[in-house]
Amino acid sequence: MRRKIVAGNWKMNKDFESGIDLIEDIVELLDENPAGEVNVVLAPPYTHLQSAVEMLIDNKDISVSAQNCHHEKGGAYTGEISVEMLNSIGVDAVIIGHSERREYFAETNEQLAKKVNLALEQEMIPIFCCGEVLDERKANKHFEVVEKQIKESLFHLSAEQFDNVVIAYEPVWAIGTGETASPEQAQEIHAFIRTTVEKQYGAEVANDLSILYGGSCKPSNSKELFAKPDVDGGLIGGAALNAQDFVAIIHSF
Numbered sequence: 001m002r003r004k005i006v007a008g009n010w011k012m013n014k015d016f017e018s019g020i021d022l023i024e025d026i027v028e029l030l031d032e033n034p035a036g037e038v039n040v041v042l043a044p045p046y047t048h049l050q051s052a053v054e055m056l057i058d059n060k061d062i063s064v065s066a067q068n069c070h071h072e073k074g075g076a077y078t079g080e081i082s083v084e085m086l087n088s089i090g091v092d093a094v095i096i097g098h099s100e101r102r103e104y105f106a107e108t109n110e111q112l113a114k115k116v117n118l119a120l121e122q123e124m125i126p127i128f129c130c131g132e133v134l135d136e137r138k139a140n141k142h143f144e145v146v147e148k149q150i151k152e153s154l155f156h157l158s159a160e161q162f163d164n165v166v167i168a169y170e171p172v173w174a175i176g177t178g179e180t181a182s183p184e185q186a187q188e189i190h191a192f193i194r195t196t197v198e199k200q201y202g203a204e205v206a207n208d209l210s211i212l213y214g215g216s217c218k219p220s221n222s223k224e225l226f227a228k229p230d231v232d233g234g235l236i237g238g239a240a241l242n243a244q245d246f247v248a249i250i251h252s253f
């Protein structure tokens, strides 16, 4: 089902205590002014996940996501975390293919496809990230870049499986830079993503897909972005580290 989603990707920020404080502050603000029909997702670092799940166990509006997982099921991968481990502590979703993972950890579309499979096997929601770098945008290649990322990591799925996927379009040139895609640029590529999905899976699956925008989304621009018909919410980095800003973004729908 197509849902409105606002997800906060904390990245490698917040020690344990300040992370717990941030969750408490978000819960308190949403108690005062509920999220309504918006699904809120928090993606803190691995060290915070179990506590986050426990704190939010009775909270129907907020779910917990990991920021990554390994592409193999388990075994000799020192320092890594499997999807099965995440599922075993009650994590609901996992961000897959964030541009920082693609860039700094050389993650390939093929590895990301494996991660997506493992997440779905564990009945977790993959929040699959795609997006072009600045040179690709300048060369007007953003459509083909995004299409390739989606095709190579997602289009092996059945329509039934694809129904559980969330896509986040994140232009790399807008992540953490203060630059944002204009609402028109976001709408243009979100509509393109939906059409690409429609060609593969049909109108019903495409219409049910939630496509989030990410890239310097903040309270001052979220309303305009979320007003676009194919923008179903946001994947928020920097502004998710401040409870007031994050909750303001949730309320900008």
Ligand code: PEP
Pocket (backbone or CB within 6 Å): 009, 170, 174, 175, 176, 177, 178, 214, 215, 216, 217, 235, 236, 237, 238, 239
């Ligand atoms: C992100 O990293 O997913 C992101 C969108 O970051 P920021 O909001 O800080 O640009």
